[in-house]
Structure formats: structure tokens, C-alpha cells
Amino acid sequence: MLRTEQLSLAYGDKPVVDNISLAIPEGGITCLLGPNGSGKSTLLKSFAGLLPARAGKVYLDNRPVEQWDRRRLALRLAMLPQKPIVPDGIKVRDLVALGRFPHRKWWQRNLTTDDNATLNAMAMTGVSDLAERPVESLSGGQQQRVWIAMALAQETDILLLDEPTTFLDWGYQLEVLELLSTLNREHGLTVVMSLHDLNQAAQFADRIAVLADGQLDTIGSPGEVITETLINRVFRVHATVNLGRDGRPFCSGFAESAKDNPPANDHDRVHVTVQSEIS
């Protein structure tokens, strides 16, 4: 379905993504990892056909995305930006209903099928009770679920998310990731998202692609990708990687700048948390 071939992207003269070829597995959760400025967001935007390629191509169903009609593309692929803008005073129900936009021509009004899709999306994300509340009045975690509901109302088979956990506290982060995982398992939604947290990627992803300086460093299952050498090479972190009971890797580490004089106490404390998390 979604794949890139020798894709290079740039903002003006500044190259951001360099010669990346990868395929997104259908019905899986793919995480993009990499340091700030490694090209994760840019790559996601190009998946959605938002950036013209400098070289190479993004294909959806073997057809370059730039050849897709915008509206048809919107029926296959939904995207949630990192910091979406909440329209002034909008209620949850009306925001979620915006996801139905590509299903109607611009002169048509929403039909019952659209209302049902909206209600369904709110039920799946657990925001039905908030339907009449203004979106601004909700907590960060609730808002993020509303945005995901809007993307689900779009009824696409692919969902792209740009750092969906960045502005949330830990509990909400896990809630959002668990929601995406459920949607993936129960509805076969293909999820592609960029994340910052290696452990969360290891916990939820089927496939991880690591970017470094705009190039694809490694791609594979969490067990193949999250290794001490990779973390050291890409993130400049000295890490200890353990395998959890579910066979997924779990890591902790300290920054390279602390190499000569590691903060022993902090390091120990991290290990204690790791232990309690695994056993």
C-alpha cells in the first residue's frame, strides 16, 4: 500500500530527507523514531501528499500520491498534525463531523450516514459523553482523543499521526497509544506515527523505522531495532536494553555527555523503575 522509493525531500534549499526507500506494512503499527530534525515529520507529511518530492516518489497502491485527487486521497488516508488548531468555540460533535468533509462534495450537506460515522467515531474513542462540550474546555488527553475521533470519522484505512503524545502527560500518552493499538487490532487500521519515546515505540509498534540526519538508519521489528549500539549511534545515549516478558525490548540510559562521570544514583534509580515495570 504505502511505500517510498528513493525519496528525497527539502524545504527550499535545505535537504531534510535523503534517499529513503521503505514500505509501510498494511494493518500494522509503524513508528518513526529519530532525534529532533531527523526528518520524521517531513516524511509523514510527504506520505499525506503535502510536500512535493525533490527526488523519488511516495506510492499509495502503486500510484504516486501527487497523482491522487486530494479528495480521493482523503478517503484513504487521514493525518493528525502535531498541534492541530481548534476552531473557535467548536463543540466536540461538530469537530468530529469535520472528518466527513471528503465524503461529500462541497455543495452537499451531511447525511445520516455521516452522522452515524461521527457517532461511531466518538464511541470508539470514548468521547460520546463529551459530544456537546466545547473542545477548548477539555483536557489535553480528551482533546487528543477528539482529534483521533475526527480522523476516524474520515473512515480511512491509514492514519498518520505526528507525535500524538508530545503535549500529553504520561497517563494520557499511554491512553492514546492504547487507543491506537485497540483500533489497529479491532478495526485493522494501519497506523503510522512519529514518537519520541523509544520504550513506547518498542511497546506498541509492529515495525520501527529509525531516521538519522534525513536517512533511514534501520527498519525492523522492535527487537531488531532497539539495540544498545543503535541507541548509542543515533541518539548518543549510553543505554541498557532488556527484554520484557512480552519479548519487547525495554531500555534506560544516560546521555553521552555524562560518559566519564555517570550519575550513579540516577542510573540506579532508573533501573529500579525498569525492574518494577517488567516484573
Next chain:
Amino acid sequence: MTHPATTPPRSGRRWSHLPGTGPVARLLLTGGLCLVLVAVAGVQLGAVDLTWSQVWAGLTGDSSEHVQRVVFELRLPRTLTGALIGIHFALSGWLLQLLSRNPLAEAGILGISAGASLVAVIAFIIGDWMVSSADPYNNTSFALQYLPLFAMVGGLVTALAVYFLGMRHGNLSPVKMTLTGAVIAGMLHALTTGALAFWGHAHTELVAQWLAGSLYGAQWQHLRTLLPWTLIGLVGVALLIRPLDVMQLDDQHARTLGLGLNRWRAFALLIATLLAASAVGVVGPVGFVGLLIPHISRRLAGANLPVQLVLCVLLGAVLAVLADLLGRTLFTPYEVPVGVVSAILGVPFFLYLLSRQP
């Protein structure tokens, strides 16, 4: 999932209430009633106050020549023209605020009115120089017919310039657009004043009055010139309702929903400019209506764009007619231009709304 899925209540959908009972219907009825009241007052009150029966007699042509003249040739066209320019400026501001996601956007602030004024003033001066009639009032009819067109050229050029200068990395930056607009508006104002000072001696007074945004001397002719543009604007706005809903989102987000953003944004900008510039061409730049009325409508209607739109039409007309009515009755025999009164009336109300913002 942490929350169990429940069946939400079916109430609260747009337009789901019985006609005349819901809060939306009440809002629109109140707005409509206000418009009727100020329109009646606009015809009734003035230098000579008339009674209801006199107004009715004047409208049906069953009265003295004097009353008929006052009602039919002076006050009625003036009130209706006032209502139309209120609608023009309010809808223009509403579109500009939505398309740029900027609550400060308005034809005056973005320089569109200033561009329209400059070209209209230049056209007026050149027309006057070419015809060079001894009596300037004889060729105002010639000028009036074409002034909206000239004003639109000026408005469109300015709007395009502000729009493209407001882009950053291929996306519209609301802050950059507002700043650019304010700077360009200042420059165009200076040029207009300059043009007037150098070449406009003969009619400085007439043009200065026009530049303050005045309904003084508005006749049926003004209404006829304006009405086609009102209709074009209303049709355009109706076509834009659904795309505008999505335009409130982040640019790239809107694109991933399948919106041809550049095309629709250009169309919205075109309609907003046509509305504002045609009104400027007829009565001169009237500020604040375009800023205040969309805000008030949004506050009253919430995020429901169709209701916001209807409220903009009703309240825009109310504010302009009311401002003109006060402007010509409070200090008779002197007239305060409608633009000045709408600012004096609207700004305190606006500040009050802002202070109540949660």
C-alpha cells in the same frame, strides 16, 4: 479504552429544533426584529420627525409632496443603502477572519479598503480632470457608476499583495499577513492624502467626506449600483460555507481532509474583496463594522457557520443603519459620518464582550 462507549443523546444537532422554538431561531428572530426596528426608525426620524401614518402615506404615495420627498427620495434609499453597506463590510470581515484564521482581519486593517480608496480617489480626480465640468455634482453620476469597479481593482491588487506577502514557507501566516496589511494600509492612506492634497483642491470637501465613510446624499442610484454586488457576494458566501468550516483548521490539516485550499482561499479572498471594495466605492471606507460584527456573531452563534453568516447579515445592517441614524439626528443640523459613529458605538460593546471572554 477508558470510557465505555455510550449512545449519546440525539439532541443539539444543527437545525434539529422545531422552527421558532430553539435558541438559534430566537437569536435570528431577535436580529431580524432589531433590523426592522432600526429601518423603520431610519425612515421616521431625522431633521423632521414623521409619524407612522405619515411614513405609510409617504411610502404608498398618498401624502404631501414634501413628505413623499423626504420618505421616498431621502430616507428610504439612505436607510437601505446603509443596510447594504453594513452587510458588505460585515460579511467581508467575516470571510477575511475565517480564511486567514485571524480574529483581527478586516478590510480596513488589511489595507483592502485603503487600496480601494486610493484607486477610487485617483479615478475621481482623473475623471474630473478629463471631463473638467464646472459643476462637479453633474458628473458624480458618471463617477458613481464606475467608482465601485475602480475601487475593486484597487482592493483586489492590495488583497493579493497582502496575501502573498503574508505567506511563509508556502503557508499563510496570520501574523505576517496582519502586519503586512497594516503597513500597506498606512502607506496607501498616505498616498491617498497626498493625491488629495496635490490634485484634489476643487473637490477636497466632497472627497474628504467620502473618505470618512458617509451615507450623506445616498440615493436610489447608490442602491442600484451596490445591489448586484450584494447578490454576488451572498451567493459566493453561500457556496463557501462548507469549505470555510475546514479552513478554520491548520493549512495542512485542511488539505488532508481533501480541501483544495489554495483555490478556495483565493475564492474567499475574492468575494471578501468584492464586498468590501464595492461598498468603499459607493460610500467610502467604513471601519469597525467588519471587525465588530463577525466577533459579535461568533460570540452569539458559537461555531455554527450558517447561523454566524445570517447574524452577520442582520447585525451588520443594524449597526450601519443605527450608526447613520444617530449620526444624522444627534447633532442636527450637523452630520457625523456613519464610520465614526459605528466605531463609537461598536468599540465599547466589543470591549465588553472581550472582558466577558472566559
